[in-house]
Amino acid sequence: MNAEDIRGFFADRDQLNMADYLELEYYLECIGDIEEALAHFCSEQSTAQWSRIGYDEDFRDLHAAKVIRWEVLEELAELSYPVEQAATGRIHACRVTIAHPYRNFGAKLPNLLTAVCGEGTYFTPGVPLVKLLDITFPDSYLQQFEGPKFGIDGIRDMLGAYNRPVFFGVVKPNIGLRPDLFADIAYESWLGGLDIAKDDEMLADVEWSTTRERSELLGKARSKAEEITGDKKIYLANITDEVDRMIEQHDVAVKNGANALLINAMPVGLSAVRMLRKHTQVPLIGHFPFIASFARLEKFGVHTRVITKLQRLAGLDAIIMPGFGNRMMTPEAEVRDNVNECLAEMGSIKPSLPVPGGSDSALTLETVYRKVGSVDFGFVPGRGIFGHPMGPKAGARSIRQAWEAIEQDIALDTYAKSHPELQAMLDK
Amino acid sequence: MNAEDIRGFFADRDQLNMADYLELEYYLECIGDIEEALAHFCSEQSTAQWSRIGYDEDFRDLHAAKVIRWEVLEELAELSYPVEQAATGRIHACRVTIAHPYRNFGAKLPNLLTAVCGEGTYFTPGVPLVKLLDITFPDSYLQQFEGPKFGIDGIRDMLGAYNRPVFFGVVKPNIGLRPDLFADIAYESWLGGLDIAKDDEMLADVEWSTTRERSELLGKARSKAEEITGDKKIYLANITDEVDRMIEQHDVAVKNGANALLINAMPVGLSAVRMLRKHTQVPLIGHFPFIASFARLEKFGVHTRVITKLQRLAGLDAIIMPGFGNRMMTPEAEVRDNVNECLAEMGSIKPSLPVPGGSDSALTLETVYRKVGSVDFGFVPGRGIFGHPMGPKAGARSIRQAWEAIEQDIALDTYAKSHPELQAMLDK
Numbered sequence: 070m071n072a073e074d075i076r077g078f079f080a081d082r083d084q085l086n087m088a089d090y091l092e093l094e095y096y097l098e099c100i101g102d103i104e105e106a107l108a109h110f111c112s113e114q115s116t117a118q119w120s121r122i123g124y125d126e127d128f129r130d131l132h133a134a135k136v137i138r139w140e141v142l143e144e145l146a147e148l149s150y151p152v153e154q155a156a157t158g159r160i161h162a163c164r165v166t167i168a169h170p171y172r173n174f175g176a177k178l179p180n181l182l183t184a185v186c187g188e189g190t191y192f193t194p195g196v197p198l199v200k201l202l203d204i205t206f207p208d209s210y211l212q213q214f215e216g217p218k219f220g221i222d223g224i225r226d227m228l229g230a231y232n233r234p235v236f237f238g239v240v241k242p243n244i245g246l247r248p249d250l251f252a253d254i255a256y257e258s259w260l261g262g263l264d265i266a267k268d269d270e271m272l273a274d275v276e277w278s279t280t281r282e283r284s285e286l287l288g289k290a291r292s293k294a295e296e297i298t299g300d301k302k303i304y305l306a307n308i309t310d311e312v313d314r315m316i317e318q319h320d321v322a323v324k325n326g327a328n329a330l331l332i333n334a335m336p337v338g339l340s341a342v343r344m345l346r347k348h349t350q351v352p353l354i355g356h357f358p359f360i361a362s363f364a365r366l367e368k369f370g371v372h373t374r375v376i377t378k379l380q381r382l383a384g385l386d387a388i389i390m391p392g393f394g395n396r397m398m399t400p401e402a403e404v405r406d407n408v409n410e411c412l413a414e415m416g417s418i419k420p421s422l423p424v425p426g427g428s429d430s431a432l433t434l435e436t437v438y439r440k441v442g443s444v445d446f447g448f449v450p451g452r453g454i455f456g457h458p459m460g461p462k463a464g465a466r467s468i469r470q471a472w473e474a475i476e477q478d479i480a481l482d483t484y485a486k487s488h489p490e491l492q493a494m495l496d497k
Numbered sequence: 498m499n500a501e502d503i504r505g506f507f508a509d510r511d512q513l514n515m516a517d518y519l520e521l522e523y524y525l526e527c528i529g530d531i532e533e534a535l536a537h538f539c540s541e542q543s544t545a546q547w548s549r550i551g552y553d554e555d556f557r558d559l560h561a562a563k564v565i566r567w568e569v570l571e572e573l574a575e576l577s578y579p580v581e582q583a584a585t586g587r588i589h590a591c592r593v594t595i596a597h598p599y600r601n602f603g604a605k606l607p608n609l610l611t612a613v614c615g616e617g618t619y620f621t622p623g624v625p626l627v628k629l630l631d632i633t634f635p636d637s638y639l640q641q642f643e644g645p646k647f648g649i650d651g652i653r654d655m656l657g658a659y660n661r662p663v664f665f666g667v668v669k670p671n672i673g674l675r676p677d678l679f680a681d682i683a684y685e686s687w688l689g690g691l692d693i694a695k696d697d698e699m700l701a702d703v704e705w706s707t708t709r710e711r712s713e714l715l716g717k718a719r720s721k722a723e724e725i726t727g728d729k730k731i732y733l734a735n736i737t738d739e740v741d742r743m744i745e746q747h748d749v750a751v752k753n754g755a756n757a758l759l760i761n762a763m764p765v766g767l768s769a770v771r772m773l774r775k776h777t778q779v780p781l782i783g784h785f786p787f788i789a790s791f792a793r794l795e796k797f798g799v800h801t802r803v804i805t806k807l808q809r810l811a812g813l814d815a816i817i818m819p820g821f822g823n824r825m826m827t828p829e830a831e832v833r834d835n836v837n838e839c840l841a842e843m844g845s846i847k848p849s850l851p852v853p854g855g856s857d858s859a860l861t862l863e864t865v866y867r868k869v870g871s872v873d874f875g876f877v878p879g880r881g882i883f884g885h886p887m888g889p890k891a892g893a894r895s896i897r898q899a900w901e902a903i904e905q906d907i908a909l910d911t912y913a914k915s916h917p918e919l920q921a922m923l924d925k
Contacts, residue, residue, distance in 0.1 A: 114699075115672055115699075116670055116671065116672040116673050117669065117670075117671055117672075117697075117879070117880070118669035118670045118671065118879070118880055118883065118884055119670055119673070120670065121670060121674070121678070121682065122883070122884060122885065122886065122887075122888050122889070123888065128670055128672065128673030128674070131673060132672045132673040150578055150794050151795070152793060152794075152826055153795070153826070153827075153828045154822075154823045154825075154826050154827070154828065155823075155826060156823065172703065172704070172705065173672050173699065173703070174699065174701065174703065175702075175703055175704070177701070177738055177739050178739065178764075179737050179738065179739065179740075179761060179764035179765045179766075180699075180701050180737055180738065180764070182761075182763075182764040182786065182787055183698060183699055183737060183761050183764050183786040183787070184699055186786070186787055186790055187698065187699065187761070187764070187786030187787060188698060188784070188785060188786050188789075189699070190790075191789035191790060191793065192789065192819065192824070192825060192826065192855065194824065197793075197826055241545065241546035242544055242545075242546045242547055242548060242549060242556055243544065243545055243546065244543055244544040244545075244556065244560045244601050245544050245547065245556030245559060245560040246549070246556070250549070254549065269545075270611060270615065270616060271542075271543075271601065271602065271608075271611055271612055271615065271617070273602065273605075273608050274603075275600065275601070275602065275603055276600070276603070277600070309607050309608055309611060310605055310607065310608065311605050311606065311607065311768045311771060311772065312607075312740055312766060312768045312769050312772050313768075313771075313772040313775070333607060333610075333611050333615070335610075336606075336607035336608070336610040336611045336615070336766075336768075337607045337766055337768060338740060338764075338765055338766025338768065338769055340739045340740045340741075340764075340765060340766065340769070341740050341766055341768070341769065343739060343741075344739065344740050344741040347741070356616070357616060358610065358611040358614070358615030358616050359610055359611070359614055359615060361616075361619035361620065362614055362618075362619060362791040362797075362798045362799050363790040363791035363798065365580060365619065365625075365797070366578050366580075366794070366797060367579070367581070369790075369793070369794060370790045370791065371790050391620065394582075395582045395583075395584065396620070396622065397582075397620060398580055398581070398582050398583060398620065398625055399581075399582070400581045400582065427620065451545070451546075452545070452546055455546065455550070456546055456550060457550065458550065459550075460550050460551065461550070
């Protein structure tokens with residue numbers, strides 16, 4: 070590219086009608102001339118060749134992604150992570166904001182992903198390391214999406230659960246248990262005070278535990294638990310499946326008694342979530358497999374914040390995400406970011422319930438609550454309930470007792486003295 | 498876990514009926530006790546709790562993933578890439594082979610991904626860095642998939658193109674060009690000798706160039722080119738879209754004259770590819786956006802080899818992949834691996850045409866051919882054809898001339914002396 074070519078990929082924000090653009094934040098490690106690398110970076114993700122040979126025309130005015138802000142963070146002696154066959158030259162870590170015209174692809178999730186984290190993003194000459202840090206949508210774009218059908222308020226209304234966290238539990242043993250025994254365990258946990266008994270993200274429709282049979286048994290157990298406790302309960306059935314079976318799986322599960330559905334968003338694809346959103350009669354709750362493969366490292370891949378926003382846009386009413394603590398190997402600020410992105414103002418799109426999770430139990434509830442900073446979250450133990458030494462009913466009870474202690478501002482070990490289920494967790 | 502718990506996640510290959518298991522190769526960086534970390538790694542991706550509280554039972558016999566081979570590659574002073582909140586202790590780089598029972602999830606791509614590169618894989622205590630290096634399927638598993646409908650032979654038969662590479666070209670300007678002008682350019686390239694004129698992976702169904710209009714114009718241009726040249730041609734239309742629109746997009750594009758379809762496999766989801774495979778009347782060709790975000794780094798994420806295998810399993814007749822040379826920042830051995838995985842024996846699944854690409858032109862054809870080592874590949878220039886100084890027809894001609902030189906074993910610059918289109922590329 071010559072100097073004039075390069076200039077065509079830079080703009081002042083004021084010169085652009087930002088209602089036509091997504092704003093993208095990237096961390097880049099550039100090799101060689103920085104402005105040239107940034108121009109290539111924009112060109113590769115938009116109009117890579119902007120005129121026909123022999124014609125005096127320029128598609129960049131309408132179709133080019135453009136740098137609207139950039140700064141060099143530091144010069145590096147070497148790339149943060151080695152990349153074989155990377156170019157050679159001086160290396161600069163940069164942060165760049167790009168205005169990307171969404172007319173290039175429209176309000177479609179697969180095409181959006183292709184534009185902002187596709188070939189162009191990861192195969193720009195001189196830019197071997199890239200992390201997409203954030204994405205911001207103008208209202209005109211958000212209005213073309215449906216977003217969550219129920220959202221936090223919808224889930225709370227279903228349960229009649231207000232002014233407190235929503236209590237989930239992952240039924241364990243997660244893999245291998247017969248549906249009738251699975252239902253027994255879930256039933257116990259509901260009696261103990263759980264709101265939502267859920268399938269593990271790895272358990273879906275399998276020969277030894279079909280969605281049909283499991284949802285029927287769990288649906289019956291749920292009704293019985295609701296009758297006995299007088300509280301509303303949710304059975305969250307995992308219908309992650311081939312995308313051409315998901316609608317049918319929805320229909321079977323809901324008809325039989327599941328009243329929320331779990332979907333592994335990246336494995337089925339965000340677009341399949343959006344498809345299901347248009348059809349669903351019950352809340353859709355997302356789980357996070359695969360995301361860490363491109364999100365864990367600080368300086369390469371795609372930030373979880375971006376995926377949280379896209380999951381909300383796709384229509385998930387609740388988003389299960391890696392939570393606090395060393396167990397989930399996710400920086401605390403990142404977990405907070407993701408919680409906040411579920412709740413933040415987002416045009417016409419409803420808030421999703423954030424569910425930060427990972428090896429939780431009665432002993433971690435207060436920490437999670439303090440870190441989230443509000444009651445608007447879901448709490449999702451697995452073995453913390455179903456591995457409780459006194460069984461799943463006691464496990465669920467221990468969680469509710471931990472919440473009572475927090476509400477009444479009583480130290481956990483003090484409250485445990487009169488609450489054996491909680492005491493058993495402290496003793497464990 | 499105690500010593501006995503740990504033992505339950507190790508097995509000899511001979512003790513297992515390997516027809517029930519996928520074989521997974523991982524690179525891991527383990528912190529602390531290695532065998533305990535490996536047992537956790539298996540537990541987290543299969544039956545995390547293998548008995549109910551108070552029952553003497555063990556689901557591991559049928560449902561546990563098990564280590565069947567492992568070796569320590571080296572002890573490391575620090576993790577290859579820093580991970581915030583990783584555990585502390587001695588660090589060992591390991592290579593491990595795991596037998597994972599597919600009865601846990603069945604012949605379903607989203608559930609397969611969830612099991613082998615999901616939460617369990619990336620959130621095992623003591624294993625902050627993981628790369629899934631390879632996956633091998635028993636025939637009993639492969640038989641449950643459809644695989645490519647046409648495969649290499651089907652594409653060759655459509656074109657009548659044998660004993661040579663298949664010549665693709667990405668129409669450029671890729672973004673912003675009116676459909677009628679787009680068709681003119683593609684037409685020229687077909688006249689010049691291109692087999693397949695394709696949409697860019699970023700160009701799909703947009704207001705300023707709808708699939709309906711573009712495929713109609715390109716379909717007509719294709720027929721005209723076929724009439725004039727006497728050769729069969731393909732218009733490869735990109736129908737990457739929300740998954741609930743893909744079948745309709747297929748129908749519109751094919752009815753109007755597209756005779757192969759491009760899909761961005763990861764952005765739509767591998768399962769959406771499989772869905773389309775069941776419906777399609779024409780070859781499906783996959784493009785690679787998003788894959789680099791989890792595949793570029795040597796020691797974290799998922800190897801491209803795994804994704805190539807899964808794309809073939811999902812039914813792609815051709816797989817466009819990052820090719821040779823520094824431009825695509827992919828180690829040469831990795832490109833070769835991916836080419837080979839398209840062609841290798843895979844039970845009942847047909848071979849896919851490998852299309853290693855990236856800034857190709859007449860000048861890179863011989864290198865690609867020598868590195869692939871056979872004529873069974875697709876060659877996919879973009880600007881190398883549509884940015885040719887004499888125009889797209891000359892661009893396509895320069896590619897065919899480069900192939901003639903190779904076939905006749907004549908040096909490129911010698912052959913160029915009597916072939917001005919080739920000479921123009923050498924002069925560029």
